[in-house]
Amino acid sequence: MSKPIRPAEVGRSAAGAAVSVRGIGKTFVVSGRPDHVALSDISFDVAPGEFVSIIGPSGCGKSTLLYIVGGFIAPSSGEVLTSGKPVRGPGPDRGPVFQEFALFPWKTVLGNVMYGPRQQGMGKRAAQARARELLSLVHLSRFESYYPRELSGGMKQRVAIARTLAYDPSTLLMDEPFGSLDAYTRTVMQNELLAIWERDRKTVLFVTHAVEEAVFLSDRVIMMSRSPGRVSESIAIDLPRPRVRDALLLNSRYQHLVLRIETLMRQAHAEDQR
């Protein structure tokens, strides 16, 4: 059962937030071990169309938080609202891109990407056209008749992104979606994701370990600390859009933001070691 929301928390929530995380706590109870408090009193709002990254040390509960927003696990306390409605489970409004979410091994790349639109009742030809458009976006057109087992890890990840985009969720929940890609493909995918975001203005919650990636992509970076996982900082990324990597690398504001967040991360790690 979720604990009731205190009036003060209701007051803090911005009207019309796409995602409102209110006083979320999560305690894992594992037999034979002391209860583990993974998340404690996490609250923040994400505006419709906002791109928010979550960054923090390994084990601070980033994936757990994303699973809770996705409705895949229930919080021990607090509540998540999407467009004002309490999350009771997964829904087509929230598209997960999680590393553990396997593709259907018996379907081709095209079949995997068509699956969502077909489930939503789209005709076969229209679903095929949509899937092909998305496969072209993630540079996998040549591989549409391959099976997942015939692809590299990074290619599978790109199929997973296309598959989620295909059913057009208003919010994307992305857990280190580019973590397994090589450096070049990673920058290509960052640019593609931004192009999609500029076009469709989806709300994005994006978990990453990479400070530069978070700054490059986001409107705001939420930093978490560990033991238990809490929000430690919320940093507005006041850089112009559209973002162009080469220009940003020379932009002193960009450099300042990267340095500031890296310093905060280092401090968080040092505190963890104590």
Ligand SMILES: Nc1ncnc2c1ncn2[C@@H]1O[C@H](COP(=O)(O)OP(=O)(O)OP(=O)(O)O)[C@@H](O)[C@H]1O
């Ligand atoms: N199902 C579970 N049962 C018990 N403990 C869990 C479970 N899932 C996560 N935890 C614990 O909760 C904490 C947060 O885990 P989580 O995977 O959310 O961290 P993370 O920030 O995503 O880490 P990483 O950056 O390494 O992916 C960890 O201490 C982990 O051991």
Ligand SMILES: [Mg+2]
């Ligand atoms: Mg994780």
